Amino acid sequence: MDVLLFGIAKDIVGESRLRLEGEHEDLLSVGQLKRFLKRKFPEFSNLSSFAVAVNSEYAEDDVPLGRNDEIAIIPPVSGG
Amino acid sequence: MDVLLFGIAKDIVGESRLRLEGEHEDLLSVGQLKRFLKRKFPEFSNLSSFAVAVNSEYAEDDVPLGRNDEIAIIPPVSGG
Amino acid sequence: MKKIIIEIVDTIDTSRVYSELSHAQSGGICVFIGSVREFTNKEAVVALEFETYKTMALKEMRKIADEAFSKWDLNKLVLRHATGIKKVEEPVVIVGASSAHRSECFEACRFLIDTLKDRVPIWKKEIFRNKTVWVSAHP
Amino acid sequence: MKKIIIEIVDTIDTSRVYSELSHAQSGGICVFIGSVREFTNKEAVVALEFETYKTMALKEMRKIADEAFSKWDLNKLVLRHATGIKKVEEPVVIVGASSAHRSECFEACRFLIDTLKDRVPIWKKEIFRNKTVWVSAHP
Numbered sequence: 023m024d025v026l027l028f029g030i031a032k033d034i035v036g037e038s039r040l041r042l043e044g045e046h047e048d049l050l051s052v053g054q055l056k057r058f059l060k061r062k063f064p065e066f067s068n069l070s071s072f073a074v075a076v077n078s079e080y081a082e083d084d085v086p087l088g089r090n091d092e093i094a095i096i097p098p099v100s101g102g
Numbered sequence: 103m104d105v106l107l108f109g110i111a112k113d114i115v116g117e118s119r120l121r122l123e124g125e126h127e128d129l130l131s132v133g134q135l136k137r138f139l140k141r142k143f144p145e146f147s148n149l150s151s152f153a154v155a156v157n158s159e160y161a162e163d164d165v166p167l168g169r170n171d172e173i174a175i176i177p178p179v180s181g182g
Numbered sequence: 183m184k185k186i187i188i189e190i191v192d193t194i195d196t197s198r199v200y201s202e203l204s205h206a207q208s209g210g211i212c213v214f215i216g217s218v219r220e221f222t223n224k225e226a227v228v229a230l231e232f233e234t235y236k237t238m239a240l241k242e243m244r245k246i247a248d249e250a251f252s253k254w255d256l257n258k259l260v261l262r263h264a265t266g267i268k269k270v271e272e273p274v275v276i277v278g279a280s281s282a283h284r285s286e287c288f289e290a291c292r293f294l295i296d297t298l299k300d301r302v303p304i305w306k307k308e309i310f311r312n313k314t315v316w317v318s319a320h321p
Numbered sequence: 322m323k324k325i326i327i328e329i330v331d332t333i334d335t336s337r338v339y340s341e342l343s344h345a346q347s348g349g350i351c352v353f354i355g356s357v358r359e360f361t362n363k364e365a366v367v368a369l370e371f372e373t374y375k376t377m378a379l380k381e382m383r384k385i386a387d388e389a390f391s392k393w394d395l396n397k398l399v400l401r402h403a404t405g406i407k408k409v410e411e412p413v414v415i416v417g418a419s420s421a422h423r424s425e426c427f428e429a430c431r432f433l434i435d436t437l438k439d440r441v442p443i444w445k446k447e448i449f450r451n452k453t454v455w456v457s458a459h460p
Contacts, residue, residue: 028374029444030455070460075442078377094374094442100456101371101378101402101443102355102414102434108235109305110316150321155303158238174235174303180317181232181239181263181304182216182275182295197336200354204410209358212351212430215339219348219421271343282358284434291351292427 023049023087026094031072034065052076053083059095070098103129103167106174111152114145132156133163139175150178186251188243189262190236194273203280205257212291213260213278220270228309232265232274235303239263242302250279250293254286261294263304274306325390327382328401329375333412342419344396351430352399352417359409367448371404371413374442378402381441389418389432393425400433402443413445 025040032038042049049055052074060066073096074081080096087093105120112118122129129135132154140146153176154161160176167173187202196215203211218230243261250259258280268274277298279290306317326341335354342350357369382400389398397419407413416437418429445456 026374028372028442029446030458033455069458075374075377078374078380080440094377096374096377096442097444097455098457099438099440099442100445100458101373101441102438102445106235108303109233109307110319113316149319155235155238158235158241174238176235176238176303177305177316178318179299179301179303180306180319181234181302182299182306196339200335200412203354204356206359206409209355211354211356213354214423214427215342215350215352216348216423217343217350220345270345273339284353284355288353288427288431295423 023089023093025055026092028094029097030069031066031095031097034063049087051083051087052081052085055087055093056083072097103169103173105135106172108174109177109180110149111146111175111177114143129167131163131167132161132165135167135173136163152177185258186244186247187260187262188240188247190234190239191262191264192266194262194264194276196273196276199260199276199278202260203258203278205280207282208257208280208287209282210284210287211278211280212284212287213276214291214295215273216275216295217273218268218270225310227270228311229267229269230274231267231307231309231314232263233305233307234263234265238303243298246294246297246301249297250290253293254279254281254290256281256286256290259290259294261298263298263302265304267309324397325383325386326397326399326401327379327386329373329378330401330403331405333401333403333415335412335415338399338415338417341399342397342417344419346421347396347419347426348421349423349426350417350419351423351426352415353430353434354412355414355434356412357407357409364449366409367450368406368408369413370406370446370448370453371402372444372446373402373404377442382437385433385436385440388436389429392432393418393420393429395420395425395429398429398433400437402437402441404443406448
């Protein structure tokens with residue numbers, strides 16, 4: 023499962039795409055992915071907030087993650 | 103005393119400048135000028151409202167009129 | 183540094199308002215453009231004709247600009263009105279303000295156009311196919 | 322007849338927004354332009370850098386446009402954001418709406434920029450002389 027990273031999320035992880043291989047089995051929902059990221063990269067806990075998008079739509083914690091979904095981490099937006 | 107006319111006031115009077123000669127002696131204030139216009143051109147009474155400007159400033163009825171003032175009739179404005 | 187542009191012109195060039203309002207301390211610019219629309223109460227307008235008492239109109243526009251500067255923290259301001267005959271889709275008025283934050287420029291821009299329409303001695307005649315009407319003249 | 326323009330671009334051309342929003346049934350056009358301002362909390366910003374998740378950003382902008390059309394009686398609408406590095410006074414976002422009467426286009430324009438800033442996945446990095454900061458990232 024690949025996770026796209028933008029803005030400060032990209033800086034925290036150090037790359038613009040996070041490849042999750044073996045770990046993938048446990049990451050069945052948006053909520054699980056968020057918890058995984060906070061564990062693996064504690065810096066995520068310091069953000070004002072962060073959302074997850076599944077197939078380029080904001081997704082709540084209970085949204086399931088599929089192997090073919092486009093998944094992205096959306097740190098606090100600041101356009102305009 | 104010359105009175106500048108704009109918009110519908112110009113149409114009512116039929117010219118863009120009203121020359122008041124002999125009558126001038128009685129027209130000592132904005133209020134007197136307004137009453138005079140309504141008497142002489144009854145159409146003025148049908149307007150939503152009309153104001154008088156003295157030296158290009160809106161003037162209340164009690165403002166005196168001098169021979170050298172620039173006087174103008176301001177029918178309801180509708181710019182924009 | 184503060185700059186106010188006030189003009190009565192024959193033709194409005196909408197393309198230059200951004201550079202007129204752009205300012206190093208402005209994060210927001212709000213512009214309103216009023217243009218001729220085809221229908222007024224279901225009747226087709228052929229054109230609008232604007233007449234102005236120019237000296238007084240410029241004075242009143244200046245007062246509105248000063249009032250806006252005293253009410254909001256603004257960097258630049260434009261108030262420009264056209265005169266003469268304007269056809270459908272042609273711009274007749276453009277007002278705008280620039281400020282550090284967006285609330286100020288939105289509120290100021292709305293104030294500029296509302297107050298201009300309320301006070302500035304400019305008159306609009308609607309030209310229909312068979313008649314002409316001075317807008318707002320009668321109750 | 323209704324037309325929505327939604328774009329993410331390298332450079333914003335502010336001069337063409339009037340013709341994009343002009344419409345025979347529109348008497349009012351309201352435009353907001355966001356630009357880079359020099360000072361943020363007293364520190365001099367050298368430039369801003371915008372990054373976007375483009376597919377999603379365009380989708381969200383589209384939703385905002387549809388929402389605006391459902392809330393107000395609008396004829397045309399523009400939502401355009403820039404990406405990349407923008408220097409002081411350069412435009413970074415332009416939104417606008419045109420409608421028969423002015424209230425609608427003002428309210429819609431304010432809604433467009435407020436909602437865009439709230440929801441659209443675009444990120445702004447402030448570039449100062451000695452550091453860079455992702456805006457709003459931390460509490």
